[in-house]
Amino acid sequence: MARVLLIEDDPAVQKGVSLALGRRGHDVEVAARGETGLLALERYRPDLVLLDLMLPQMSGLEVCRRIRESKQVPIIILSARGDEIDMVVGLEAGADDYITKPAGGAIIEARMKAVLRRVAPAQDAQEAIPPAGAEHYGDLTVDRTTLVVTKHGAELALAPSELKLLLFLTAAPGQVYSRQQLLEQVWEYVFYGDVRLVDACVMRLRAKIENHPRRPVYVQTVRGFGYRFGPVE
Amino acid sequence: MNTRLSFPRGLRVRLVAAFLLAAAFGALLTAGLTFQQARSAILERTQDSAVADLRTQLDSLAPDLTMPPSNNDLRDLTLQLDRAGGARAWRSSASYQGGDPVPASPDAPPVPRGLRETVRDTGEAAYERTERDGRPWLSVGMPVAYTHDPTRPTSAGKLSGLTVYASFPLDDDQADIAALVTAARTGAIPSLVLAVIPALFAARSVLRPVRRLRSGAERVAAGRFDTRLDAEGHDELADLTRSFNTMAATLQKDDAELRRMEAGARRFAADVAHELRTPLAAMVAVTEVLDEDAASGALPADTADAVRLISEETRKIARMVEDLMEVSRFDAKAAALDAEDLDLRAIVSKTLRLRGWADDERVRTDLPTPVPVHADPRRVDVVLANLIGNALRHGSPPVTVSARVEYGKAVVTVTDQGPGIPGDVLPHVFERFYKADAARTRSEGSGLGLAIAQENVLLHGGTLTAGNTSGRGAVFILTLPLAASPQEQR
Numbered sequence: 001m002a003r004v005l006l007i008e009d010d011p012a013v014q015k016g017v018s019l020a021l022g023r024r025g026h027d028v029e030v031a032a033r034g035e036t037g038l039l040a041l042e043r044y045r046p047d048l049v050l051l052d053l054m055l056p057q058m059s060g061l062e063v064c065r066r067i068r069e070s071k072q073v074p075i076i077i078l079s080a081r082g083d084e085i086d087m088v089v090g091l092e093a094g095a096d097d098y099i100t101k102p103a104g105g106a107i108i109e110a111r112m113k114a115v116l117r118r119v120a121p122a123q124d125a126q127e128a129i130p131p132a133g134a135e136h137y138g139d140l141t142v143d144r145t146t147l148v149v150t151k152h153g154a155e156l157a158l159a160p161s162e163l164k165l166l167l168f169l170t171a172a173p174g175q176v177y178s179r180q181q182l183l184e185q186v187w188e189y190v191f192y193g194d195v196r197l198v199d200a201c202v203m204r205l206r207a208k209i210e211n212h213p214r215r216p217v218y219v220q221t222v223r224g225f226g227y228r229f230g231p232v233e
Numbered sequence: 234m235n236t237r238l239s240f241p242r243g244l245r246v247r248l249v250a251a252f253l254l255a256a257a258f259g260a261l262l263t264a265g266l267t268f269q270q271a272r273s274a275i276l277e278r279t280q281d282s283a284v285a286d287l288r289t290q291l292d293s294l295a296p297d298l299t300m301p302p303s304n305n306d307l308r309d310l311t312l313q314l315d316r317a318g319g320a321r322a323w324r325s326s327a328s329y330q331g332g333d334p335v336p337a338s339p340d341a342p343p344v345p346r347g348l349r350e351t352v353r354d355t356g357e358a359a360y361e362r363t364e365r366d367g368r369p370w371l372s373v374g375m376p377v378a379y380t381h382d383p384t385r386p387t388s389a390g391k392l393s394g395l396t397v398y399a400s401f402p403l404d405d406d407q408a409d410i411a412a413l414v415t416a417a418r419t420g421a422i423p424s425l426v427l428a429v430i431p432a433l434f435a436a437r438s439v440l441r442p443v444r445r446l447r448s449g450a451e452r453v454a455a456g457r458f459d460t461r462l463d464a465e466g467h468d469e470l471a472d473l474t475r476s477f478n479t480m481a482a483t484l485q486k487d488d489a490e491l492r493r494m495e496a497g498a499r500r501f502a503a504d505v506a507h508e509l510r511t512p513l514a515a516m517v518a519v520t521e522v523l524d525e526d527a528a529s530g531a532l533p534a535d536t537a538d539a540v541r542l543i544s545e546e547t548r549k550i551a552r553m554v555e556d557l558m559e560v561s562r563f564d565a566k567a568a569a570l571d572a573e574d575l576d577l578r579a580i581v582s583k584t585l586r587l588r589g590w591a592d593d594e595r596v597r598t599d600l601p602t603p604v605p606v607h608a609d610p611r612r613v614d615v616v617l618a619n620l621i622g623n624a625l626r627h628g629s630p631p632v633t634v635s636a637r638v639e640y641g642k643a644v645v646t647v648t649d650q651g652p653g654i655p656g657d658v659l660p661h662v663f664e665r666f667y668k669a670d671a672a673r674t675r676s677e678g679s680g681l682g683l684a685i686a687q688e689n690v691l692l693h694g695g696t697l698t699a700g701n702t703s704g705r706g707a708v709f710i711l712t713l714p715l716a717a718s719p720q721e722q723r
Contacts, residue, residue: 010511010514010515012511012512012514012515012516013511013514013515013518016514016515016516016517016518016519017515017518019518019519019522020518020519020521020522023521023522023525078514080507080510080511084562084567100555101510101511101513101514102510102513102514102515102516102517102518102551102554103514103517103518104517104518104520104521104548105518105519105521105522108518178573178575179571179573180573180610180611190587191587191614192587192610192611192614193611194571194611195571195611196569196571224572224573224574224607224716224717225573225574226573
């Protein structure tokens with residue numbers, strides 16, 4: 001069971017999504033506008049935010065940016081597929097995943113579960129082995145037990161998807177993963193997903209961990225294939 | 234340009250030739266008339282002076298003649314005339330009362346018969362030109378009349394019956410006339426040569442607008458309807474150029490109108506799909522609730538059926554709207570290609586696994602070797618799922634999916650064992666909403682599946698073709714570009 005804040009202006013969609021998630025045992029709080037959504041965030045303390053991008057007055061994009069300024073709560077965009085540019089911008093503003101409308105309750109729940117899981121599924125198996133303390137990569141320190149990432153000793157505020165991506169890549173430094181593989185492993189996509197989700201997340205992660213995001217040393221691009229972590233000297 | 238010049242029936246050649254012909258004709262006409270006039274003037278003057286000379290000589294010699302003269306008298310007269318002829322060097326002869334002319338010397342030219350008859354008939358001086366030994370001769374015949382004699386007043390002015398003839402060559406005049414011909418020729422040939430220059434200018438002034446019109450028409454034919462030409466002057470070519478501009482403007486307007494209408498129609502489809510999506514989002518969200526309750530047995534049987542029907546059809550509409558949006562994205566060229574290098578076999582097996590066909594006996598695979606492609610796996614998955622789904626739905630199992638490298642391309646074939654695609658349907662299978670039979674019952678898909686598959690393939694720079702196998706069954710052949718450089722595939 002999860003506490004979900006749904007920020008959506010269309011009453012029918014509000015009702016439909018609330019009904020579907022309520023049936024599956026989740027608590028759903030609804031906000032019809034971005035402003036009320038931000039207030040509800042403080043009051044309701046949800047585990048997850050479902051965010052429509054096409055909102056009156058304050059746009060979903062702006063709401064996403066405002067939430068990310070202070071919170072690391074998972075955000076999933078409810079994307080109207082016609083607004084792909086908005087979707088990409090929303091992902092760059094800090095959303096962790098997106099769902100294409102229309103979507104059934106099962107799909108919404110699956111995406112929610114994937115985002116709410118603290119670590120990537122491939123790493124579940126490794127949890128049996130006690131992590132050998134914090135790992136150091138250059139200026140970065142990754143602690144798998146406490147799920148804390150620090151740079152020069154200062155803790156980084158990483159969104160759930162950013163943290164999971166970093167944990168997954170650092171689990172096998174130097175190993176190259178295609179973007180589809182990352183979608184499967186980090187976002188738990190069963191079907192083929194939009195790889196722009198990965199690109200947006202990598203961009204955000206680089207902005208936080210790299211000294212020069214345009215010349216990354218931690219999360220490196222392997223042209224035509226995907227991404228890898230390091231090697232860091 | 235050069236090739237056109239060497240073409241003998243080109244407009245330029247024809248124009249120059251016509252111009253030269255006209256110039257030559259004018260020169261010939263002028264020269265001919267001038268020559269004719271000058272020639273007759275020269276000849277007339279020669280004749281007149283010859284007649285005058287002869288008359289003068291006769292005036293001084295004839296009175297001494299005894300009448301009627303004997304042949305010897307006549308010969309004496311002619312000898313004296315010849316001697317007095319001087320520079321003209323005529324050969325004279327004389328006859329009396331129509332008798333044969335008596336020449337001064339035996340080699341004198343005979344008097345032309347026509348001349349003798351003319352003089353006898355008219356009783357006046359006459360002349361005639363003849364050709365002798367290739368040289369022109371002038372023969373003058375002159376009847377001699379009695380002068381006014383006070384002793385014989387009645388005979389004054391009467392013809393004496395004596396006729397004197399004189400012939401002389403016209404060599405000098407011939408030379409003058411030849412000089413005229415030479416002058417006409419030496420004048421006409423340079424003038425013809427000079428006429429080429431204005432002819433070329435004239436041809437150029439006609440050809441330049443023609444050439445401009447041609448290149449303008451070619452630009453319009455290539456679809457550049459904004460082509461306009463400068464229409465200078467008020468001649469027919471300028472009119473033609475203005476008509477050309479009007480035509481181009483009309484085409485441009487029609488073209489813009491058509492494009493606007495087409496864009497409008499496409500935008501309308503996209504807008505409709507967009508508008509449908511929000512209510513569908515609400516409906517699809519609750520279809521699972523409906524399914525659950527319909528299956529729970531808590532509802533009356535017919536209500537459960539109705540609920541199930543609504544749930545199913547809602548999902549179908551949702552899929553249709555999704556396909557419509559996808560097609561709109563292709564139309565708007567907004568479809569993005571996220572291509573990477575991977576093994577096509579991996580995509581095929583993942584598609585089979587995702588769609589639940591991995592352990593399906595109806596689907597067989599033939600994937601002997603790695604096929605490294607540069608492709609967007611998500612889009613290739615859509616294509617493969619569509620082709621295999623169609624084969625299972627319309628053909629008969631087993632459906633075979635094979636992938637290999639052929640002629641520098643990745644080739645995937647999806648073959649079924651069904652009845653194949655009818656010949657009249659084959660050209661239309663990739664058309665949107667194409668139904669082989671208007672009355673056919675609605676199929677599983679949206680009617681856009683193959684159209685979307687083809688758009689996806691074209692986005693890769695590949696090809697998708699439909700056909701029938703030599704045995705039976707339909708075959709779809711998909712080609713995709715290979716990965717640029719072979720690298721380790723997983």
